[in-house]
Structures are given as C-alpha cells and as structure tokens.
Amino acid sequence: MAVHLEKFFEPRSVAVIGASSTPHKPGNDVVRNILANEYSGKLYLVNPKGGDILGITVCRSVQELPEGIDLAIIILPAHVNAQTIRECAVRGIKSIVLAAGGFAEVDNKGQALQEDLLSAIQETGARVIGPNTSGHTSTPHNFTSSFFPLGKIPRGNISYITQTGNFATHTMRYIMSGENFGVARFVGLGNKVDVEESEVLEYYAGDPETKAIFIYLESFKRPQRFLEIASEITRVKPVILLKGGRTAEGSRAAVAHTAALASDDRIVDGALKRAGITRIYKYSHLFLAAKALAAMPLPKGNRVSFMAPSGAMLVVLTDLCQQDLGLSVPDLEEPTRERLQEISPPYIRMRNPVDIWPSAALNGVEYAYREGMEAVLKDPMIDAVVPILMLTDETGVPPLDFIIELVRLYPEKPIYVTFSGDKKHMEASKAFLEPRGVPTFPLIEEPFEVLSILNQCRKAMERA
Amino acid sequence: MAVHLEKFFEPRSVAVIGASSTPHKPGNDVVRNILANEYSGKLYLVNPKGGDILGITVCRSVQELPEGIDLAIIILPAHVNAQTIRECAVRGIKSIVLAAGGFAEVDNKGQALQEDLLSAIQETGARVIGPNTSGHTSTPHNFTSSFFPLGKIPRGNISYITQTGNFATHTMRYIMSGENFGVARFVGLGNKVDVEESEVLEYYAGDPETKAIFIYLESFKRPQRFLEIASEITRVKPVILLKGGRTAEGSRAAVAHTAALASDDRIVDGALKRAGITRIYKYSHLFLAAKALAAMPLPKGNRVSFMAPSGAMLVVLTDLCQQDLGLSVPDLEEPTRERLQEISPPYIRMRNPVDIWPSAALNGVEYAYREGMEAVLKDPMIDAVVPILMLTDETGVPPLDFIIELVRLYPEKPIYVTFSGDKKHMEASKAFLEPRGVPTFPLIEEPFEVLSILNQCRKAMERA
Numbered sequence: 001m002a003v004h005l006e007k008f009f010e011p012r013s014v015a016v017i018g019a020s021s022t023p024h025k026p027g028n029d030v031v032r033n034i035l036a037n038e039y040s041g042k043l044y045l046v047n048p049k050g051g052d053i054l055g056i057t058v059c060r061s062v063q064e065l066p067e068g069i070d071l072a073i074i075i076l077p078a079h080v081n082a083q084t085i086r087e088c089a090v091r092g093i094k095s096i097v098l099a100a101g102g103f104a105e106v107d108n109k110g111q112a113l114q115e116d117l118l119s120a121i122q123e124t125g126a127r128v129i130g131p132n133t134s135g136h137t138s139t140p141h142n143f144t145s146s147f148f149p150l151g152k153i154p155r156g157n158i159s160y161i162t163q164t165g166n167f168a169t170h171t172m173r174y175i176m177s178g179e180n181f182g183v184a185r186f187v188g189l190g191n192k193v194d195v196e197e198s199e200v201l202e203y204y205a206g207d208p209e210t211k212a213i214f215i216y217l218e219s220f221k222r223p224q225r226f227l228e229i230a231s232e233i234t235r236v237k238p239v240i241l242l243k244g245g246r247t248a249e250g251s252r253a254a255v256a257h258t259a260a261l262a263s264d265d266r267i268v269d270g271a272l273k274r275a276g277i278t279r280i281y282k283y284s285h286l287f288l289a290a291k292a293l294a295a296m297p298l299p300k301g302n303r304v305s306f307m308a309p310s311g312a313m314l315v316v317l318t319d320l321c322q323q324d325l326g327l328s329v330p331d332l333e334e335p336t337r338e339r340l341q342e343i344s345p346p347y348i349r350m351r352n353p354v355d356i357w358p359s360a361a362l363n364g365v366e367y368a369y370r371e372g373m374e375a376v377l378k379d380p381m382i383d384a385v386v387p388i389l390m391l392t393d394e395t396g397v398p399p400l401d402f403i404i405e406l407v408r409l410y411p412e413k414p415i416y417v418t419f420s421g422d423k424k425h426m427e428a429s430k431a432f433l434e435p436r437g438v439p440t441f442p443l444i445e446e447p448f449e450v451l452s453i454l455n456q457c458r459k460a461m462e463r464a
Numbered sequence: 465m466a467v468h469l470e471k472f473f474e475p476r477s478v479a480v481i482g483a484s485s486t487p488h489k490p491g492n493d494v495v496r497n498i499l500a501n502e503y504s505g506k507l508y509l510v511n512p513k514g515g516d517i518l519g520i521t522v523c524r525s526v527q528e529l530p531e532g533i534d535l536a537i538i539i540l541p542a543h544v545n546a547q548t549i550r551e552c553a554v555r556g557i558k559s560i561v562l563a564a565g566g567f568a569e570v571d572n573k574g575q576a577l578q579e580d581l582l583s584a585i586q587e588t589g590a591r592v593i594g595p596n597t598s599g600h601t602s603t604p605h606n607f608t609s610s611f612f613p614l615g616k617i618p619r620g621n622i623s624y625i626t627q628t629g630n631f632a633t634h635t636m637r638y639i640m641s642g643e644n645f646g647v648a649r650f651v652g653l654g655n656k657v658d659v660e661e662s663e664v665l666e667y668y669a670g671d672p673e674t675k676a677i678f679i680y681l682e683s684f685k686r687p688q689r690f691l692e693i694a695s696e697i698t699r700v701k702p703v704i705l706l707k708g709g710r711t712a713e714g715s716r717a718a719v720a721h722t723a724a725l726a727s728d729d730r731i732v733d734g735a736l737k738r739a740g741i742t743r744i745y746k747y748s749h750l751f752l753a754a755k756a757l758a759a760m761p762l763p764k765g766n767r768v769s770f771m772a773p774s775g776a777m778l779v780v781l782t783d784l785c786q787q788d789l790g791l792s793v794p795d796l797e798e799p800t801r802e803r804l805q806e807i808s809p810p811y812i813r814m815r816n817p818v819d820i821w822p823s824a825a826l827n828g829v830e831y832a833y834r835e836g837m838e839a840v841l842k843d844p845m846i847d848a849v850v851p852i853l854m855l856t857d858e859t860g861v862p863p864l865d866f867i868i869e870l871v872r873l874y875p876e877k878p879i880y881v882t883f884s885g886d887k888k889h890m891e892a893s894k895a896f897l898e899p900r901g902v903p904t905f906p907l908i909e910e911p912f913e914v915l916s917i918l919n920q921c922r923k924a925m926e927r928a
Contacts, residue, residue: 024858106811149858164776170885171774173856178887216776244779247786249793253817257775281788283780284907310635311721312628312680315708316747322711324745329713347570353717392637394488394613421634423642442906443748 004127005195005203007095009138009185011070012041014145015093017062017084018075019045021053026099026147027075028053030135036151038142044069062087071095073135073145078102078113081131082120089124097145098130103191105132105257114193121194133190134165139183140209146172156182157211158290161200163189163218163244164257171287179287180434181294184209196221198229205233212238212293212457214286218245218254220268227275234276238298238457240289242280243268276460278453285453288441292450295437296407296414301383302455303328304448305376307354307369309390309420313444314353320445325452329353330381339375343368352376357390365390366398370406377410384414386447391425400429404436414454416440416447468591469659469667471559473602473649475534476505478609479557481526481548482539483509485517490563490611491539492517494599500615502606508533526551535559537599537609542566542577545595546584553588561609562594567655569596569721578657585658597654598629603647604673610636620646621675622754625664627653627682627708628721635751643751644898645758648673660685662693669697676702676757676921678750682709682718691739698740702757702921705741706750707732740924742917749917752905756914759901760871760878765847766919767792768912769840771818771833773854773884777908778817784909789916793817794845803839807832816840821854829854830862834870841874848878850911855889864893868900878918880904880911 014034020027027047031054034043044065045058052058059065062084072093074084078100085096103114114131121128129136135146139155148169154176160167165188175181184207187200197217204210213233220226230239245254246265272279280289304327308314321327332340332352340350344359354376359368369387376382391397407415417433417440419426430440441447478498484491491511495518498507508529509522516522523529526548536557538548542564549560567578578595585592593600599610603619612633618640624631629652639645648671651664661681668674677697684690694703709718710729736743744753768791772778785791796804796816804814808823818840823832833851840846855861871879881897881904883890894904905911 029858102811110811162776164774166774166776166884169774170854170856170859173885174887174890177885178890216780218776218779242780244776244783246783249786250779250783252815253775253779253782256813256815256819257779281780281784282907282909283777284909310628310630310633311717312626312630312682312708313747315682315714315717315721316680316706316745318717319708319710319714320745322713347566347574349720351716351720355720390634392634394493395634420630421637423638426638426642443746445746445748 004095005199007070008129008136009203010141011095011143013044013069013071014039014041014143015044015046015065015069015072016075017046017072017088019047019053019058021051029149030073030075030145030147031056033144033146033150037144037153040142062091065091065093068092071097073097073099075099075147078110078131082113082116085117085120085124085126085128089126094124094126096126096128097133097135098128098190099133099135099147101132103131105191114191117193128194129187130190131193133188134168136185136187137168137183138185150176154182155184156294157184157209158182158214158294159184159204159207159210160186160214161189161197161204162186162216163192164216165190175287179291181291192221198222198226201226201229201233205229205237210237212240212290214290215239215241216286217241217243218257223271227271230275230277234460236461238278238293238454239276240278240280240453240457241272242283242286276463278456278460280453285449288446289450289453291439292414292416292454295439297412298454298458299384299414299451300412300458302326303330303381303383304386304451305329305332305352305354305379305382306386306388307356307372308388309357309360311355313388313420314355317444317448318353321448325448326455327448327451332376332379333381336375336379340372343371360390360395364398365396366402370402373406373415377406377413382413384416384451386416386418388444389417389419389429391419391421391429393422397425400432403433403438407438416450418442418444418447420444468559469663471534472593472600473667474605475559475607477508477533477535478503478505478607479508479510479529479533479536480539481510481536481552483511483517483522485515493613494537494539494609494611495520497608497610497614501608501617504606526555529555529557532556535561537561537563539563539611542574542595546577546580549581549584549588549590549592553590558588558590560590560592561597561599562592562654563597563599563611565596567595569655578655581657592658593651594654595657597652598632600649600651601632601647602649614640618646619648620758621648621673622646622678622758623648623668623671623674624650624678625653625661625668626650626680627656628680629654631680639751643755645755656685662686662690665690665693665697669693669701674701676704676754678754679703679705680750681705681707682721687735691735694739694741698924700925702762702918702925703741704744704753704917704921705736706744706747740927742920742924744917749913752910753914753917755903756878756880756918759903761876762918762922763848763878763915764876764922766790767794767845767847768850768915769793769796769816769818769843769846770850770852771820771836772852773821773824775819777852777884778819781908781912782817785912789912790919791912791915796840796843797845800839800843804836807835824854824859828862829860830866834866837870837879841870841877846877848880848915850880850882852908853881853883853893855883855885855893857886861889864896867897867902871902880914882906882908882911884908
C-alpha cells in the first residue's frame with residue numbers, strides 16, 4: 001500500500017490533465033507551482049487545444065501521453081473526472097490527484113458523480129487523492145500538485161495530513177511568510193474517495209523526511225486502521241491532531257465542507273488518547289506547535305524555566321503552567337540559584353521562574369538574559385527554557401547571536417522566545433531568530449501552550 | 465475618599481523630588497515623560513544640587529517648594545522615603561507617589577522601612593501610591609508619574625489598575641506600538657502601603673473618561689470593599705480581572721514580586737463572580753480584550769457570525785465558540801441566507817458561519833466580504849461579526865475602506881478582524897484598520913476568545 005503512495009510523493013513523471021494557458025486559472029497555476037518548485041522529473045501537459053504552456057509542449061489528449069507516467073493531476077470539471085481516470089488507466093497511469101469540487105460535498109447530483117468516480121477507481125485499480133482537494137506537496141522531491149500559487153515551498157521536516165485545502169493555499173502562504181518553517185509533505189485529502197488518512201499516516205510513519213505529523217480531520221474513513229498505525233508511530237514521532245466537528249454545530253459545518261459525518265466526540269477522544277495521538281483544539285496550533293518542533297528537539301520532560309522582565313508575568317505564567325497546562329516550574333539546583341544570584345543585585349532572591357529585570361537594569365539586557373539562560377539550561381532539573389525578551393528603545397536591543405550560541409551549546413533543550421516591549425523590535429528579533437532555527441511567539445502564553453502540547457507528545461512516546 | 469484621588473489623576477501642580485540631570489535615570493526619565501505628555505500644570509523639581517534639569521529650575525530642598533502643591537513624586541532611596549513624606553506634609557503636599565523598591569517585597573529590613581512609611585502616612589494624613597511602583601498615568605490631564613520612558617501616551621477610554629509596574633513600562637510600550645489603542649488612566653499599585661485597588665476602582669467608577677476597567681491583582685487589601693464597589697460598577701462598565709497567584713507556585717512568585725499573600729482561589733472565584741467581575745487567565749487578554757472594547761461597543765448578545773475562506777476554519781471555530789467559549793453561531797434569518805446565496809455560486813448552500821471562498825473566487829475578495837458582512841450585520845439574530853480576511857498576492861488585497869464604512873453603518877455591532885494569508889498584508893491591514901477604530905487580531909482564535917470575555921461582561925451588566 002505504502003509503495004503505491006510513493007508515486008504521489010516521489011513521482012518520476014507527472015501529467016497535468018487540464019493544463020491551461022490562462023494565468024490565474026488552476027490549470028495554469030499548478031504548472032507554475034511545479035516549475036517554481038524546480039521539479040526535476042518529466043512533466044507532461046494535456047489540453048485539447050495543444051500548443052504550449054509556459055514553454056512546455058502540450059498534448060491534445062491523454063491518449064497522446066507516453067505509457068506509465070507515475071502521476072496525473074486532473075484539473076477538469078467534475079463530470080468528466082471518472083472518464084479521465086479510465087483514460088489514464090489505459091496509459092498505465094494509476095496515481096491520480098483530482099482537483100475538482102462539485103461532488104458529494106455539494107448535492108445529490110454530486111453524490112452520483114462521486115459514485116461514478118468510485119466505479120472508475122474500482123475498475124481501473126487507480127489510486128486517487130481527492131476529489132475536492134487543492135493538492136499535495138513533497139518538498140524532498142521538489143514537487144507540488146497545489147493549484148494555489150505558492151512559489152517555492154521551503155523544505156523542512158513537518159508533514160501535514162488535512163481534510164481541507166487550506167494547507168495547500170492561504171495557510172501555507174501564512175506559514176511561508178509568517179512562521180518561517182519548512183514542510184516535508186502535505187496532503188489535502190478532499191472528499192477521500194480513495195486515499196485516506198491512515199494510508200498517508202503509514203507513509204509518513206516510514207518517511208525519514210518527516211519528524212512530526214500534524215493532522216486536521218473531520219471524519220475517519222477507516223478509524224481502526226488509523227488508530228492501529230497511530231499506536232505504533234506515536235512511539236517514534238509526534239502525531240498531533242485537530243478534529244473538526246466536536247459539536248453538533250461544528251459537525252453541520254463539516255458536512256457542508258467535506259461531506260464528513262462526525263462521530264461522538266467522547267468516543268473519539270478516548271480512542272485517540274489510547275493511540276498516543278495528541279489532540280489540539282486550536283487551528284493556530286497546527287502551525288505554532290509545528291514551528292516549535294521543526295527547529296528544536298522534543299523536550300525530555302515537562303519542567304520549564306522562564307525569565308521575564310516583570311513579576312506579574314512570572315506569576316501569571318506560573319499559574320498557567322501549573323494549573324492549566326500540565327507543566328512544572330520546578331525549583332532550581334543550588335549551583336543554578338547561586339549563579340543567578342551572582343548576576344543579580346543582592347536585594348532580590350533568585351529562583352525559578354527568573355525575575356530578570358533587576359539583573360538587566362544592573363548589567364544590561366544582553367548579559368542578564370545570556371547568563372540567566374545559560375544557568376537554567378545547565379540545570380538538570382530543567383527541560384525547556386522560555387526567555388521573555390524585554391525589547392524597548394530605552395532598555396536597549398542587544399544583538400541576539402547569544403541565543404543562537406546557546407541553542408548550539410545546549411542542543412537537547414528547546415528554547416522558545418517571546419517578547420515584551422516595542423513591536424518593531426519584536427518583529428526584527430523574530431526575523432533574525434526564526435531563519436536561524438529559534439522559534440518565536442508574539443504572545444507570552446503561546447510558548448507554554450505549545451510546550452503543553454509537546455509534553456503530551458513526549459508522554460505518548462514514553463508510554464508502556 | 466475619591467476626592468483625594470483627584471489630586472493623583474487631575475493634579476494642578478506636581479513636584480518631582482529626586483529629579484535628576486542624568487539621562488536614563490528614573491529621576492530624569494520621569495521629567496521627560498511629564499514634558500512629553502504636555503502636562504500643563506505647574507512642575508517643580510527638587511534636587512540638592514540645584515541648577516536646572518531639562519530647562520526647569522531646580523529647588524534644592526522640599527522646604528524651598530511653595531505651599532500646597534497637589535502631588536509629589538518621590539524618587540529617592542527607600543530609607544529616606546518616610547522622612548520625605550513628613551517634609552512634604554509640612555509644605556502641605558498630601559498626595560504622593562513613591563517609586564523606590566526595596567521594601568517589604570525584599571527582606572525584613574525592607575519590611576521595617578515599610579512600617580516607617582506607614583507611620584509617616586498616619587502622622588501626616590498623606591495619601592500614597594506605592595512604594596515599589598513604576599507610576600500612574602492620566603491622559604485626560606496629560607500627566608504621568610511613570611519613570612520608564614514612554615513618550616506621549618495615547619489618550620483613550622481604557623483604565624488599568626495593576627499590582628505590577630508593567631503597565632507603566634514595557635507592556636505600555638507594547639500597547640502603544642503594537643495594539644494601537646489609547647488609555648484613560650493607569651496605576652501601578654506597587655506594595656499598596658496606602659492607596660489600594662478599591663479606592664482606585666471607586667475613582668474609575670465615577671470617571672466619565674473610563675469606559676472599561678482592567679485589573680491585575682496579586683492580593684486584595686480590602687476585599688469586602690473592593691467587591692462592594694465592583695458589584696455596583698459592573699452593572700455599568702465592564703470590570704475585567706486577572707488574578708495572579710492562583711496556584712501555590714504562582715503565589716510563591718507573587719510574594720517575591722509584591723509581598724502579596726494569596727487567598728484560596730476557589731473562594732476568590734465565587735466572590736468575583738457574584739460581584740459581576742469578569743475573570744481572565746491570560747496576561748495577553750489584558751490588552752487584547754481592551755483593544756476590542758476601546759473602539760467597539762459591547763456586543764448585545766453572544767450570537768456571532770463569522771466568515772472564513774476555509775471550511776476547516778468554519779468547522780473548528782464553530783466548535784471553539786460552542787464548546788469552549790459560550791458563544792452561539794446561530795442560524796441566519798431567511799433574507800440573510802437569500803442575500804448570501806445571491807453573492808455566491810449556486811452549488812454552495814450558504815449559512816452561518818459563512819463560507820466566503822466561493823463568492824470571493826467568483827466576485828473578488830472585496831465584493832464577497834463587503835456584501836457578506838453587510839448581510840450578517842443586518843441580521844437581528846447576530847450580535848457581532850468576525851471576518852477572517854483572506855489576503856494573498858494571488859487572490860488580491862482590496863482596499864479595506866469598506867470595513868470602516870460598515871462600522872459606521874452598523875455602530876451597534878462590533879466587528880473584529882482577523883486574517884489568513886501573507887503576513888505582510890496582515891501587517892499592512894492592521895496598520896490601516898486599527899488607527900481607524902477596527903481592532904484586528906493575528907491569530908484566528910483571538911477575536912472569539914475576546915468575544916467570550918465581553919459576553920461575560922455583558923451578562924454581568926444585565927444581571928438582576
């Protein structure tokens with residue numbers, strides 16, 4: 001089974017059926033995307049008008065294609081999709097992405113079209129992603145079938161399975177422009193007429209390019225199989241899932257979206273937990289937790305140290321960690337406390353969390369954060385460190401190379417950065433740190449919410 | 465009592481005792497702040513060296529000051545504070561801000577100094593904010609006692625009471641540079657040796673400049689009085705509180721911060737609820753909910769409509785609203801659904817939440833959002849509207865004047881904007897919308913979290 005999906009993720013040759021010469025049409029944008037991602041396999045385009053598109057000669061029909069192309073992307077109206085699958089099969093093309101919407105997610109007529117598709121798939125033995133998908137991507141193979149203009153998608157180690165087109169469209173634009181991490185693979189499953197989440201999960205399980213798997217689903221097509229695979233893979237890689245349709249209202253929205261029928265959420269919840277899957281409830285965590293994992297190791301425990309230029313932040317973040325997030329803010333070892341005391345004025349008694357303002361006022365922001373962070377990074381009681389950097393014109397904005405250096409020196413402990421102060425300095429610091437592998441978060445609660453998610457992943461990996 | 469606080473918030477004359485000619489010292493920064501805020505009352509500076517500071521002639525001692533100055537800001541070492549209060553009293557100065565730290569929050573010696581202060585206050589009848597405060601601010605009177613360089617603080621209708629210096633320092637910098645709303649008053653209470661939260665709350669209660677009150681506290685000095693005042697004012701204005709020290713660990717941090725002793729959190733919780741106070745748990749909500757209230761009315765109910773360019777967003781945000789946030793995503797009235805259907809391709813059945821992508825693809829982003837938003841704003845079933853604007857180069861970024869126009873046309877319904885797409889367009893849209901009174905939020909969950917907080921405020925106002 002997994003062998004078959006290799007033609008989707010590692011295609012040596014690809015045909016775009018319904019390629020278009022008209023800019024901004026999906027059949028044109030998909031070709032631009034493939035070229036922008038520097039796909040190195042063979043690329044064939046099909047359009048009855050012939051001619052050429054973006055410098056590539058166009059075949060007039062599927063019949064003109066050579067035998068045995070690995071993958072076809074069909075961007076044609078819904079009613080001709082089944083027939084085109086059959087034509088592809090004749091040319092030996094057995095892996096197919098169907099972009100068109102207008103199937104079961106719309107109406108009864110669409111439902112009938114989707115049943116036709118299913119017949120074509122059963123007759124031909126083709127494997128199909130979609131319909132109603134905005135595509136899939138495989139950066140290690142410089143390939144995407146997305147028809148939303150993305151440009152070159154940055155390569156990374158995070159893979160997505162989504163029952164929505166978002167992660168191939170505007171959410172991917174946001175990840176690329178706002179979150180600065182790369183992806184390995186992503187698939188928009190669409191209506192899941194054939195290829196479904198458990199198969200993709202199995203492929204990602206064995207994929208050395210994939211460090212962590214993020215999933216958005218509205219329904220499970222083969223729940224038992226999905227949970228079986230997840231039970232194994234969650235011991236090795238984090239599997240983080242956002243399940244849409246927890247509520248009756250949410251389920252109604254899911255039916256309108258991908259014709260998904262939701263199950264009772266309490267049953268789902270218990271099963272996911274047993275399979276070691278970490279459940280999230282916010283869409284934004286699909287990229288905030290991914291960013292945290294992309295550059296940093298999973299923390300080895302739930303024990304966090306953080307430093308803030310504000311007693312109030314220390315208090316409320318301690319409350320948040322202990323009360324709401326399952327994180328511990330433990331006492332530091334004696335040598336750590338001594339070191340923190342050395343860098344601080346004598347009137348303050350240093351502990352965890354670390355009140356960094358007095359030291360910053362005395363020694364400057366760079367010295368205080370650098371020495372404070374190094375002290376707690378060295379402490380065997382601490383698994384992850386969150387500096388809340390004070391960045392204002394008045395207190396000075398130091399070069400942040402010291403954070404890059406600390407990441408190098410203590411590679412086993414994740415460092416997540418957040419800020420207080422002037423927005424321009426926050427943005428500049430984010431722009432400096434993230435391309436160098438240090439995730440940053442605009443609001444001070446976010447690194448802790450993410451650590452809570454990662455702590456659940458770790459517990460899943462360590463379970464009996 | 466409240467009359468006395470007027471000298472803090474509406475001082476006609478102010479003395480800075482411990483003014484400094486050295487840039488970046490608190491005694492210098494406080495003078496710069498007062499000048500930057502265009503304080504129009506009389507300003508006196510005291511420093512034994514005399515001379516002048518920033519063009520203002522300096523008195524050599526408190527004794528040289530004229531009689532009856534409204535307010536003194538004392539920026540002197542802890543051990544001379546009590547004596548200086550007595551000297552002020554001799555000159556008829558009875559309202560005093562004490563900036564110095566090094567009192568009960570530090571050690572036994574500091575505790576003794578704080579007891580001296582208390583004696584001086586009792587002897588003289590002075591009213592004192594602090595010690596260990598970074599100051600207070602009153603923008604309607606162009607005045608601040610903050611010694612953290614802030615520049616001109618934007619005037620607005622939000623007032624803060626905080627048992628931390630943050631809201632006069634780097635958090636205020638963040639609000640000014642990143643959140644684009646103005647404040648009316650704020651007070652950092654510090655160690656609360658005299659003036660405490662219930663008095664400030666009473667002043668804000670009667671303050672026509674204050675639309676909503678945000679509070680950060682680690683302890684209640686006169687809990688019964690505080691709750692009595694809150695019980696009344698919460699029927700008229702939102703009172704939103706973040707209580708630090710919910711957990712044992714958080715309490716330990718609070719003791720180190722302001723020597724505050726926390727109470728049992730469950731007792732606190734019940735009492736706050738009865739008094740109509742809306743409790744929050746995230747520091748960031750102190751400014752995100754404030755931003756939402758600054759420019760928009762309180763929603764009249766919990767019924768929200770939102771539009772997103774993604775089925776997944778519709779599903780997970782519906783789940784979030786219904787399951788976690790106490791918000792309703794109700795069915796729309798027939799004419800609203802008909803209008804939404806008119807602006808959309810026929811294959812999609814329009815409902816709440818609003819799937820705006822098909823209409824945007826057919827009619828363009830501006831038309832789809834403008835017409836979609838207006839339809840739901842008109843609907844009597846809807847109390848607040850959240851557009852999740854799709855902003856990418858490819859789909860086009862329209863001028864957003866239409867949102868300003870909709871705010872003008874439907875002033876009774878709050879509109880909160882959030883985004884998906886390219887970060888540069890999100891930032892540009894925020895920079896356009898917020899100075900024009902439309903709050904925006906970087907993550908799609910935030911407007912709903914804020915609406916949930918405001919819905920609790922509304923319920924408090926409507927309670928029997």
